[in-house]
Every structure is written in C-alpha cells, then in structure tokens.
Amino acid sequence: MKGSEIRVENVTKRFGDFVAVENASFEIQRGEFFSLLGPSGCGKTTLLRIIAGFEDPSEGIIYLDGQNLIKILPNERPVNIIFQNYALFPHLSVFENVAFSLRLLKISESEIKRQVEKYLSLVKLDMHTKKYPSQLSGGQKQRVAIARALIGEPKVLLLDEPLSALDAKLRQHMLIELDSIHDEVGITFIYVTHDQQEALSVSDRVAIMNDGEVLQIGTPHQIYESPADSFVASFLGETNFLRGRVNQVNEEYAKIEIKELGELFVYLDKPLKINDVVKLTIRPEKIRITKQMPENLPDKFNVLHGRVDEVIYSGFQSKYFVKSGKFSFKVYKQHVNYLLDETPIKWNEDVFIWWNVDDGFIVEVEEE
Amino acid sequence: MKKNYGPVYSLPLGLWITIFFIVPTCIIFIYSFLTKATYGGVQWQFSLEGYKALANTSFINVVWITVYISVISTFLTVLFAIPTAYYIARNKHKNQLLLLVIIPFWTNFLIRVYAWIAILGNNGFVNNILVKLGVIDTYIQFLYNQYAVILVIIYTYLPYAILPLYSSIEKFDFSLLEAARDLGATKAQAFFKVLLPNIKGGLATSILFTFIPALGSYVIPMLVGGKDSMMLGNIISRELTTTRNWPLASSISVVLTVITMIGVLLFLKLNKNNLESIKKLVVREKAGEESI
Numbered sequence: 001m002k003g004s005e006i007r008v009e010n011v012t013k014r015f016g017d018f019v020a021v022e023n024a025s026f027e028i029q030r031g032e033f034f035s036l037l038g039p040s041g042c043g044k045t046t047l048l049r050i051i052a053g054f055e056d057p058s059e060g061i062i063y064l065d066g067q068n069l070i071k072i073l074p075n076e077r078p079v080n081i082i083f084q085n086y087a088l089f090p091h092l093s094v095f096e097n098v099a100f101s102l103r104l105l106k107i108s109e110s111e112i113k114r115q116v117e118k119y120l121s122l123v124k125l126d127m128h129t130k131k132y133p134s135q136l137s138g139g140q141k142q143r144v145a146i147a148r149a150l151i152g153e154p155k156v157l158l159l160d161e162p163l164s165a166l167d168a169k170l171r172q173h174m175l176i177e178l179d180s181i182h183d184e185v186g187i188t189f190i191y192v193t194h195d196q197q198e199a200l201s202v203s204d205r206v207a208i209m210n211d212g213e214v215l216q217i218g219t220p221h222q223i224y225e226s227p228a229d230s231f232v233a234s235f236l237g238e239t240n241f242l243r244g245r246v247n248q249v250n251e252e253y254a255k256i257e258i259k260e261l262g263e264l265f266v267y268l269d270k271p272l273k274i275n276d277v278v279k280l281t282i283r284p285e286k287i288r289i290t291k292q293m294p295e296n297l298p299d300k301f302n303v304l305h306g307r308v309d310e311v312i313y314s315g316f317q318s319k320y321f322v323k324s325g326k327f328s329f330k331v332y333k334q335h336v337n338y339l340l341d342e343t344p345i346k347w348n349e350d351v352f353i354w355w356n357v358d359d360g361f362i363v364e365v366e367e368e
Numbered sequence: 369m370k371k372n373y374g375p376v377y378s379l380p381l382g383l384w385i386t387i388f389f390i391v392p393t394c395i396i397f398i399y400s401f402l403t404k405a406t407y408g409g410v411q412w413q414f415s416l417e418g419y420k421a422l423a424n425t426s427f428i429n430v431v432w433i434t435v436y437i438s439v440i441s442t443f444l445t446v447l448f449a450i451p452t453a454y455y456i457a458r459n460k461h462k463n464q465l466l467l468l469v470i471i472p473f474w475t476n477f478l479i480r481v482y483a484w485i486a487i488l489g490n491n492g493f494v495n496n497i498l499v500k501l502g503v504i505d506t507y508i509q510f511l512y513n514q515y516a517v518i519l520v521i522i523y524t525y526l527p528y529a530i531l532p533l534y535s536s537i538e539k540f541d542f543s544l545l546e547a548a549r550d551l552g553a554t555k556a557q558a559f560f561k562v563l564l565p566n567i568k569g570g571l572a573t574s575i576l577f578t579f580i581p582a583l584g585s586y587v588i589p590m591l592v593g594g595k596d597s598m599m600l601g602n603i604i605s606r607e608l609t610t611t612r613n614w615p616l617a618s619s620i621s622v623v624l625t626v627i628t629m630i631g632v633l634l635f636l637k638l639n640k641n642n643l644e645s646i647k648k649l650v651v652r653e654k655a656g657e658e659s660i
Contacts, residue, residue, distance in 0.1 A: 054546055074549045087547035091565040100561075101551040152552060 003187035011060030038209035400618035418619035512594035536570025
C-alpha cells in the first residue's frame with residue numbers, strides 16, 4: 001500500500017467562543033478511503049483544513065506516519081487538497097494549472113510535459129490542455145483539480161466536498177471515477193461530504209460528525225446498520241423512531257412497551273434494565289407491508305396492524321406512511337415485479353406491517 | 369436588422385472630447401511651429417525655433433529629471449499601495465478604511481501641499497520636535513529637493529493607486545492562495561505567481577493613474593522642489609507666463625505629450641500578451657457558445 005497513515009489525537013479547534021472541532025481522535029489507515037460525514041457546520045471542513053495546514057489546532061496533534069504534522073508548513077506537507085470550488089488558477093491554462101507544483105521544483109520541460117500528460121490522461125482530460133478554467137465545464141474543472149493535486153504525488157489526498165458543485169448525474173459518475181482513481185494511485189483519501197450516499201458508496205470507513213464531535217466511526221455497513229445514536233441513525237437515510245419503556249429483558253432481546261401501540265421486541269445491543277426508557281429505531285426498507293396477516297411467522301418478528309395514510313409511488317419503490325396507534329411508520333417497498341405482485345396496496349387500506357426483531361436497534365437509553 | 373445606435377450614444381462624449389481635448393492639443397501642436405510674438409502670443413509664420421531651442425543639455429536634463437522622478441514615484445507609490453489595498457480588502461471594516469483613503473480629497477490639493485511645507489519646513493513641525501528632543505542642534509533642510517518632490521507625489525497619488533488595486537484584490541478568490549501554498553509554493557511564490565497575475569488589471573490602472581499625472585507635475589515641484597527637481601511642467605509654465613515664448617511652451621508641451629504616450633504605449637506593449645490572451649479567450653468563448 002502506498003500513502004500514509006494519519007493519526008488525529010485529541011484535536012480541538014476554537015474560533016473565539018465557537019468550538020468547531022471538539023477533541024477529535026481517530027486513525028486513518030494507509031491507502032484507506034476515509035470519509036468525514038456530517039451536516040454543514042459540523043467541523044469536518046475545519047478538520048480537513050487542519051490536516052492541510054491552513055489552520056492550526058487549538059489543542060491536539062496530527063501525526064503522519066508517526067511524524068508530527070502540525071509544525072510543518074502547508075507547502076511542505078506531503079498532503080494535497082481538492083477545494084470545493086476547485087480553486088483553479090484562472091490566469092493559467094489547463095496544462096499550466098496541472099504543471100504548477102512541478103514548475104516550482106525546477107524540473108526539466110520534457111519531464112513536466114510527460115508528467116502532466118500522464119495525470120491528465122489519468123483523469124481522462126487529454127484534450128483541452130490549452131483551454132483556460134473559465135472555458136471548462138464543472139466536470140472538466142473537477143478533473144483538472146484532481147490531476148493538479150495528484151501530480152505532486154502526495155501521500156494523502158484531501159477532498160473538500162469535491163462533487164457538491166456538480167449536477168446529480170455527473171456527481172454519480174465522478175464518484176465512481178474518484179473511486180477508480182483511488183484504486184489506481186493507491187494513496188490515502190480523506191473525503192469530506194455532507195451527502196450520506198456519497199460517503200456510503202465509496203468509503204472504506206466513515207466518521208460521522210455533528211457539532212464538532214466525532215459520533216461514530218465505522219464501515220458504511222456498520223454505521224448504517226448499527227448507528228451509535230439517534231443522530232447517526234437519522235442522518236444516514238430515513239428511519240422510524242419509537243420511545244418506550246423496557247418491561248422484560250432476556251439474553252438476546254428486550255420487550256419494550258410503547259404507549260398506545262403495544263409491545264415490541266428489540267435486539268439487545270446495549271445492556272438494558274427493566275424500566276429504562278429507550279429510543280429504538282427501525283429502517284423503513286426493513287419493514288414489510290401486506291394486506292393479510294402474515295402466516296407461520298417465527299417469534300422473531302414484530303407485527304403491527306395499521307392503516308395506509310399516504311402512498312408515494314416513485315417507480316422502483318413505493319413509500320407508505322402507515323398509521324398504527326398514534327404512530328406513523330415510514331415503510332419502503334421495492335417493486336421487484338409490480339404487475340405480478342399481490343394487488344397493489346392503496347390509500348386508506350388496512351395493512352399489516354412486520355419486521356425481523358434483529359433489524360430494530362436501541363439508539364438511546366435514558367436510565368430512570 | 370438591428371439599428372446601430374452606437375455613434376448616437378457616443379456623440380455627447382465625442383463632442384466633449386473633441387472640443388476640450390483634441391482641438392486644444394491641435395492648437396498647441398500648431399503653435400509649436402509658429403513664430404513668437406513680442407508680448408506673448410504667436411505670429412502666423414512657420415518656424416522651427418520652438419524645437420531648435422530644445423536641443424540643449426539643460427533641457428535634456430529636465431526631461432531626464434521629469435522621467436526619473438515620475439518612474440521612482442510611481443514605483444514607490446504602487447509598492448506602498450499593494451499591501452495597503454490588500455489589507456483593506458481583507459479587513460472587516462473595509463468601508464471605514466476606504467473612507468480614510470478618500471478623506472484627503474475633502475481638502476484642497478494646494479492646501480495639502482502647503483501642509484507638507486508646514487510639516488517639513490525649516491521651522492516646521494518635524495524640525496521643531498527634533499530640536500526640542502535634542503536630536504539635532506539646528507534644522508535639517510527637508511524641502512526644496514527631489515526627495516521632497518517624490519514624497520509629495522507619492523502622498524498625492526497614493527489614493528489613486530490604492531483604489532483600483534483594492535477593487536481587483538477585493539474580487540480575488542483567496543482560496544487560490546491556499547491552493548498555491550498547498551501545491552508547494554512559499555508565501556512569496558504564491559504572491560508573485562498567483563496573486564499578482566490575477567490583479568494585473570488593477571495594477572496596470574494604478575500604475576497609469578500615478579505615472580501620467582506624475583509626468584505632468586507642476587505645482588508639487590514648484591512648491592516643494594528645488595534646482596534639482598525642475599520638471600517639464602515648470603518650464604512650460606515659465607515659458608508661457610514669464611518669458612512669454614508661446615511657441616517654445618507649445619513645443620515643450622508636445623514633447624511632454626509624446627513622452628507620456630511613449631510611456632503608456634510601452635506599458636501596454638508589456639501587457640500585450642495579456643490583452644491578446646484575453647481577446648482570444650473572448651473569441652473562443654463566443655465560438656463555443658455558437659457551437660452549442
């Protein structure tokens with residue numbers, strides 16, 4: 001593996017009274033595609049700028065392969081950044097933008113030409129080398145920025161919301177390309193984004209941040225399937241939350257009593273005591289919806305009866321809002337084969353919703 | 369077919385410039401080839417006397433001093449203006465700071481020059497302080513030399529140099545400097561390779577706004593200059609009002625105009641590559657639009 005490992009140790013950054021990053025600690029492995037995910041203002045960009053060297057942390061240290069990075073000037077760090085607005089030099093052509101860092105090193109003209117061509121072909125931008133940034137489309141600017149950042153052969157590439165200025169389709173396309181560029185150059189990528197789909201689809205691991213704090217670090221699968229708290233659960237996709245009181249606990253499961261709804265079983269991923277007030281979450285796509293009471297279900301399923309409040313059909317799936325008791329459940333049903341399915345479920349129909357007990361999670365516990 | 373109203377719209381300005389700029393320049397040009405009348409004015413008789421009188425070393429010396437003082441003052445003015453404009457553009461209180469730059473304009477120019485005399489004169493503010501502090505025994509002659517002229521020219525034209533620089537620095541995207549630093553440039557390299565090329569327009573304007581009026585200086589060398597700082601403006605005025613040799617005054621004016629134009633053209637030529645690349649860019653962009 002090329003690239004470097006980064007260790008962030010107790011990094012805090014204050015701007016006056018405002019705490020942008022609070023005591024962040026984590027490690028990024030060699031060659032990893034690591035994402036910092038969070039809503040705007042959560043401190044992820046500040047953290048990235050600290051790694052790049054544009055900001056000094058108020059406290060804490062960042063190590064790159066065991067070496068303290070903080071005292072090193074930004075132009076001497078083996079780290080390059082791709083800015084949100086690309087920050088291409090408007091007075092230089094595409095070729096000269098990419099060649100910028102090499103020109104500072106007094107490298108021979110032929111070598112510069114060879115390198116620039118190599119990196120422009122890596123980002124599939126062999127043409128247009130004489131154009132100026134103002135003549136390029138958003139996607140092309142993005143490619144120039146990538147080539148310009150990679151040509152200095154950094155050990156770590158920092159990406160600050162690089163796709164946010166592109167339209168949805170192009171974003172999807174560039175994301176796949178970023179992933180394949182990561183595979184090709186093999187260096188460590190630190191990717192800052194507020195878009196959970198981007199983070200989940202390309203990252204090896206994701207750190208979720210909110211209000212300056214790192215809330216959870218894990219593989220996309222881990223953070224989506226077992227969110228550490230209700231913020232992580234709701235920030236990553238849609239989910240249903242329920243509050244209730246624990247009235248029975250065995251080795252694997254807890255029984256939660258929810259007012260005006262009934263009793264639900266939930267997988268015991270945290271230690272619980274009787275009478276704890278808990279918040280549990282269940283993802284809408286994990287809930288199944290049928291007109292008939294499902295037969296021959298093992299005990300490991302929660303089944304509720306309800307009425308369809310709203311149906312939103314969007315081609316590949318339908319979103320149902322099902323009223324049960326005073327709760328409204330979001331339920332997503334994929335249309336694998338719409339016509340051969342059972343007769344479609346319509347508004348105001350009586351339905352049963354049910355899910356595997358293992359798919360529900362406790363995200364918060366308030367001890368009594 | 370759209371009617372082209374361009375000439376109609378430009379008529380008022382065109383007339384204004386013709387009457388008050390082109391015609392007077394032509395009159396001066398014609399006067400420079402006429403014969404001097406006894407009590408000022410001209411006789412309508414062709415003569416090259418006005419130009420023959422220029423071919424002596426003392427005149428060449430004045431030309432040299434004029435150019436020298438103007439170049440030095442322009443260089444220093446712009447040198448001071450860049451950091452000032454940068455500081456204002458990046459400051460939270462830019463409007464208040466800009467006001468400070470403009471405040472000198474509220475006072476008459478002549479009064480401001482006299483203020484410098486009051487400050488730097490032999491019995492002036494600075495000398496008095498220095499004597500009282502015991503730093504010096506008797507006054508230092510600050511005024512009536514080239515340095516005083518250069519100082520007051522810098523003081524006078526600094527606002528004109530700051531404002532265009534400010535407006536281009538204010539539009540500059542400072543993340544470009546971070547990008548340059550990130551790509552390995554030192555602070556100085558980022559300044560010269562990224563900031564300067566991107567504020568070229570403002571830089572060019574501020575150089576011209578200082579250099580052109582500096583070349584035509586007349587009041588400043590008259591009030592704070594000495595023998596070593598006689599400029600073209602001063603001898604034009606002398607020939608016009610004291611010696612009353614109008615053809616000579618005209619020929620010197622023509623020389624001054626020519627020097628100014630050479631300066632401006634030389635400067636534009638240095639910037640030509642720039643202008644051309646901008647032109648090409650515009651053409652290409654237009655072509656691009658059409659092909660879409």
